[in-house]
Amino acid sequence: MTAPSDPEAALRSAHREAGQGPIRRITRMTLDHPLLFTISVVSTLIAAGLQLTIPLLLGRAVDQTQGLLERPDETAQGALLLTALTLLVVSILRGVFTMAQNYTAENLGHRVGYALRLAVYDKTQRLSFSFHDKSHSGDLVTLGILDLEGVRMYFSTAFIRTILLTVLIGVGAAVMVSIDPVLALVALCFAPFVAWRSSATQLRMRATWLELQDRLAVLTRVMEENLGGIRVVRAFAGFRHEMFKFDRASARAMQLAFHRVALRVRNSSAMTLSFFAAMGLVLWVGGGKVIAGSLTVGELTTFLTFMTILQMPVRQLGLMVNAFARAGTCGRRVFDLLDREVEIEDAPDAKPLEIGAGTLRFEDVHFAYPDAPESPILNGVSFEATRGETVGIVGPPGSGKSTLSHLIPRFYDVTDGTISIDGQDIRNVRLDDLRRAAAVVQQDSFLFTTTLENNIAYADPWATDTRIAGAAGSAQLHDYIIGLPEQYGTVVGERGVSLSGGQRQRLSIARTVMQRPNVLVFDDSTAAIDAATEARIRAAMEEEADSRVTLIVAHRLASLMHADRILFLDKGRVVEEGTHDELLAKGGRYAALHALQTRPEDDVIAEMEDAR
Numbered sequence: 001m002t003a004p005s006d007p008e009a010a011l012r013s014a015h016r017e018a019g020q021g022p023i024r025r026i027t028r029m030t031l032d033h034p035l036l037f038t039i040s041v042v043s044t045l046i047a048a049g050l051q052l053t054i055p056l057l058l059g060r061a062v063d064q065t066q067g068l069l070e071r072p073d074e075t076a077q078g079a080l081l082l083t084a085l086t087l088l089v090v091s092i093l094r095g096v097f098t099m100a101q102n103y104t105a106e107n108l109g110h111r112v113g114y115a116l117r118l119a120v121y122d123k124t125q126r127l128s129f130s131f132h133d134k135s136h137s138g139d140l141v142t143l144g145i146l147d148l149e150g151v152r153m154y155f156s157t158a159f160i161r162t163i164l165l166t167v168l169i170g171v172g173a174a175v176m177v178s179i180d181p182v183l184a185l186v187a188l189c190f191a192p193f194v195a196w197r198s199s200a201t202q203l204r205m206r207a208t209w210l211e212l213q214d215r216l217a218v219l220t221r222v223m224e225e226n227l228g229g230i231r232v233v234r235a236f237a238g239f240r241h242e243m244f245k246f247d248r249a250s251a252r253a254m255q256l257a258f259h260r261v262a263l264r265v266r267n268s269s270a271m272t273l274s275f276f277a278a279m280g281l282v283l284w285v286g287g288g289k290v291i292a293g294s295l296t297v298g299e300l301t302t303f304l305t306f307m308t309i310l311q312m313p314v315r316q317l318g319l320m321v322n323a324f325a326r327a328g329t330c331g332r333r334v335f336d337l338l339d340r341e342v343e344i345e346d347a348p349d350a351k352p353l354e355i356g357a358g359t360l361r362f363e364d365v366h367f368a369y370p371d372a373p374e375s376p377i378l379n380g381v382s383f384e385a386t387r388g389e390t391v392g393i394v395g396p397p398g399s400g401k402s403t404l405s406h407l408i409p410r411f412y413d414v415t416d417g418t419i420s421i422d423g424q425d426i427r428n429v430r431l432d433d434l435r436r437a438a439a440v441v442q443q444d445s446f447l448f449t450t451t452l453e454n455n456i457a458y459a460d461p462w463a464t465d466t467r468i469a470g471a472a473g474s475a476q477l478h479d480y481i482i483g484l485p486e487q488y489g490t491v492v493g494e495r496g497v498s499l500s501g502g503q504r505q506r507l508s509i510a511r512t513v514m515q516r517p518n519v520l521v522f523d524d525s526t527a528a529i530d531a532a533t534e535a536r537i538r539a540a541m542e543e544e545a546d547s548r549v550t551l552i553v554a555h556r557l558a559s560l561m562h563a564d565r566i567l568f569l570d571k572g573r574v575v576e577e578g579t580h581d582e583l584l585a586k587g588g589r590y591a592a593l594h595a596l597q598t599r600p601e602d603d604v605i606a607e608m609e610d611a612r
């Protein structure tokens with residue numbers, strides 16, 4: 001048995017027998033806990049055996065009571081007492097072993113669930129952006145909760161139940177046949193019908209459950225979007241339309257729920273009816289045999305008790321079939337994710353990144369997103385920047401500026417060409433080293449629901465207060481933070497204080513600066529910050545700028561015109577390159593953009609039309 005939480009062992013267990021069928025893999029995972037597995041199976045067998053002796057003991061007790069009524073003596077009384085005591089001991093032992101079986105089976109199921117939950121989380125952290133671009137986060141959450149639950153329940157509801165039901169039904173039927181084959185046939189006539197009804201209904205219930213799950217997912221998505229876009233909804237007075245959308249999804253889910261209830265109730269009534277009909281038949285046929293003297297009252301009692309005991313496992317056959325089907329589908333989804341190839345990870349011979357002069361070089365870089373290989377985004381981009389240099393990247397929307405910056409920390413790999421740092425191809429160095437050395441301040445500034453301090457020190461949780469305050473100072477956020485009642489202890493994010501767009505971006509800058517990267521990329525990350533604050537941020541960072549390469553992607557030329565070199569990107573190609581003054585003198589695309597941003601729009605448009 002592994003320790004209650006041993007992450008390494010859990011991850012190994014979840015990845016065993018990759019590529020095999022889900023049921024086989026889940027069963028294999030349960031075998032990683034041999035002690036729990038053995039206790040659970042042995043307890044199940046003993047509990048089932050003990051349960052099967054109860055009808056025999058009851059039958060014997062009834063015969064002994066009858067004998068006592070006919071001929072009361074101490075021996076008969078003693079025998080009845082012994083049977084009663086045995087019944088008591090058997091019942092207690094059965095309870096103890098059932099308890100052991102339930103506890104160990106649930107315990108084992110939770111360990112399997114823990115291992116898979118960890119492995120799923122680990123995988124989603126490592127899978128490349130190209131995977132996350134295509135996946136809906138809601139679907140991953142569903143997989144991480146509902147599908148894992150289906151797999152977790154496998155051991156107790158499918159595996160152990162199969163052993164229990166096989167022993168109870170198999171041995172129970174054999175014992176009845178050995179007492180009276182004809183009566184056994186009558187007693188068991190309800191079993192095939194109930195087993196069929198139960199299995200068929202459970203499979204139909206499963207199909208409707210999957211549909212209900214889909215409908216609930218739609219409902220969640222409608223709600224998520226509505227809450228996420230609450231400002232848009234209010235601004236466009238979209239309340240009625242949103243209400244209609246929600247009501248339609250909700251009504252569909254309710255109809256399906258009604259259908260499921262009707263299915264369950266109808267099925268349960270039919271099974272109960274057939275069971276009592278069979279019991280009536282046994283009483284009728286068995287009663288006749290008792291009168292004829294070929295069966296004792298005790299034996300008839302044994303039959304009736306067996307039937308009561310067997311009713312539960314026969315009805316549960318459907319649940320067992322359902323548990324296998326559920327574990328199969330849920331397991332397939334979970335293992336498909338776990339078996340997914342991680343496109344971007346350390347090469348087998350990845351080396352530590354060694355920083356010397358800190359030179360970043362793009363050599364004839366080509367790139368297309370993996371899901372659209374026929375639409376190249378970058379077409380032969382080459383440039384070089386050394387420590388202390390600032391490179392500005394500008395160009396029309398969609399020209400590939402953000403894409404270019406995302407290639408540096410290997411969010412995606414180049415399709416062709418090479419990106420290197422100090423001559424080391426970034427695909428050949430350790431990913432952790434690379435991502436510590438090359439950091440991107442993203443366009444969207446994500447805040448974790450925690451304190452400002454934790455948000456800023458995300459990359460280095462052990463950073464001193466002085467460093468955190470220093471980073472916030474460089475990002476021009478320190479003065480705002482110390483004005484808050486809780487200062488750096490203020491909780492931000494969904495359940496905390498709301499920050500403005502500009503403040504979020506400044507926090508994002510502080511977080512990245514904390515990392516002291518060798519290559520720092522600003523991906524349009526000052527768009528929500530006013531020009532004066534931006535200039536102050538730039539001045540504050542001037543000192544540290546000497547220790548790294550800085551790349552600035554921006555639409556506002558004021559953000560990058562101070563750069564040592566500016567690249568004008570269009571359709572994934574560098575169409576102009578030079579300093580601000582050189583590019584102005586050239587009178588090309590950059591100069592036109594500059595004119596547009598610095599002079600009245602009408603003048604520039606008129607000038608451009610004249611030039612045509």
Ligand SMILES: Nc1ncnc2c1ncn2[C@@H]1O[C@H](COP(=O)(O)OP(=O)(O)OP(=O)(O)O)[C@@H](O)[C@H]1O
Binds near residue numbers: 396397398401
């Ligand atoms: N994850 C993605 N998968 C597929 N295509 C993408 C993805 N991200 C961006 N693109 C496409 O790549 C092209 C370049 O996008 P990119 O964001 O790099 O441009 P950009 O120059 O930064 O634009 P903007 O100035 O508007 O931010 C666009 O056509 C965009 O639709």
